[in-house]
Amino acid sequence: MSRFWNPLVKELTPYVPGEQPKLSNLVKLNTNENPYGPSPAVLAAIRAATADSLRLYPDPNADALKDKLAAYHGVQRNQVFVGNGSDEVLGLVFLALLKHADAPLLFPDITYSFYPVYCKLFGIDYQTVPLSEAMAIVPETYRRPCGGIIFPNPNAPTGIGMPLAAIEQLLREQPDVPVVVDEAYIDFGGTSAIALTQRYPNLLVVQTLSKSRSLAGLRVGFAIGHPELIEGLERVKNSFNSYPLDRLAMVGAIAAFEDDAYFQQTRQAIIASRDTLTGELAQRGFAVLPSQANFIFARHPQHDARQLAAGLRERAIIVRHFNLPRIGQYLRISIGTEAECAALLAALTAIFANC
Numbered sequence: 001m002s003r004f005w006n007p008l009v010k011e012l013t014p015y016v017p018g019e020q021p022k023l024s025n026l027v028k029l030n031t032n033e034n035p036y037g038p039s040p041a042v043l044a045a046i047r048a049a050t051a052d053s054l055r056l057y058p059d060p061n062a063d064a065l066k067d068k069l070a071a072y073h074g075v076q077r078n079q080v081f082v083g084n085g086s087d088e089v090l091g092l093v094f095l096a097l098l099k100h101a102d103a104p105l106l107f108p109d110i111t112y113s114f115y116p117v118y119c120k121l122f123g124i125d126y127q128t129v130p131l132s133e134a135m136a137i138v139p140e141t142y143r144r145p146c147g148g149i150i151f152p153n154p155n156a157p158t159g160i161g162m163p164l165a166a167i168e169q170l171l172r173e174q175p176d177v178p179v180v181v182d183e184a185y186i187d188f189g190g191t192s193a194i195a196l197t198q199r200y201p202n203l204l205v206v207q208t209l210s211k212s213r214s215l216a217g218l219r220v221g222f223a224i225g226h227p228e229l230i231e232g233l234e235r236v237k238n239s240f241n242s243y244p245l246d247r248l249a250m251v252g253a254i255a256a257f258e259d260d261a262y263f264q265q266t267r268q269a270i271i272a273s274r275d276t277l278t279g280e281l282a283q284r285g286f287a288v289l290p291s292q293a294n295f296i297f298a299r300h301p302q303h304d305a306r307q308l309a310a311g312l313r314e315r316a317i318i319v320r321h322f323n324l325p326r327i328g329q330y331l332r333i334s335i336g337t338e339a340e341c342a343a344l345l346a347a348l349t350a351i352f353a354n355c
């Protein structure tokens with residue numbers, strides 16, 4: 001606390017990201033990174049771009065990357081916005097589209113914990129809408145006056161996906177407010193709402209290269225929606241930072257979308273490991289929520305979640321525990337390689353044998 005701080009800074013409760021341990025011998029299942037490395041073509045493209053041209057500013061509009069994303073998703077360049085990770089894209093979305101003086105923003109009571117942090121930073125009034133008993137988003141519960149709606153699909157940290165028909169119902173019921181779908185985990189089994197952006201000018205879909213494209217370290221995210229939504233985002237972005245994406249990030253991201261074979265192979269491997277791990281945990285007595293993401297959310301009726309997380313940590317495995325209402329007895333476990341999943345199961349067997 002310093003007397004030099006702006007008064008708002010004293011009031012902030014910043015987001016706390018999952019731990020990035022300095023030790024390298026840990027099995028890291030706590031931040032939903034991809035256990036497989038990026039495509040070799042991505043690394044080659046970044047190496048090739050590591051050249052004298054780094055003295056020059058990158059393209060502030062990232063046109064080459066936008067063209068690649070537009071072609072991949074079947075939209076026009078002016079329907080694509082890019083940013084330094086989807087967290088930055090989301091931050092600009094909150095500022096440009098979700099701040100309205102007359103009505104609160106709505107999002108689920110259990111969801112990505114960055115949303116309330118952006119609300120505080122930008123002075124956005126919000127209401128949380130409870131998930132069902134089964135931890136699902138219920139479209140009817142969003143039938144109330146609001147200035148906007150945001151939710152992840154699949155939701156985080158539950159992993160539960162929402163059918164496209166339910167999203168469309170929500171869009172039909174709320175045609176006059178922006179609806180933002182955060183699809184950070186969509187490539188692990190959900191159905192993207194990008195196609196709906198052609199018919200619903202109030203829909204914005206946000207995605208990231210951090211999870212399904214194994215590029216959390218490169219920091220690339222994007223949004224797709226009606227050109228007017230994109231223009232609003234560009235206005236805010238160009239009032240803050242003209243160059244959020246550097247030259248290496250742009251060429252790496254383009255190369256990632258050109259190597260579809262690697263993308264399909266790694267995401268299928270993760271989906272298969274998730275389904276195997278779900279069965280193995282269920283056999284050990286865990287209640288596992290049905291996941292369409294690269295993580296699972298599970299609780300054990302006989303074992304306290306915080307103690308389980310501590311026991312795993314003693315055995316060099318880190319998972320995420322949220323000390324929050326409704327989910328304090330759950331662990332969020334990222335899907336690792338087959339060997340990492342096996343190490344997790346062996347550690348749980350050892351912990352259960354001790355108590």
Ligand SMILES: *Cc1c(COP(=O)(O)O)cnc(C)c1O
Nearest residue numbers: 085086087112152184208210221
């Ligand atoms: C991981 C995650 C993000 C942020 O991803 P980055 O692109 O790495 O900033 C956004 N939303 C949700 C729900 C996430 O889980």
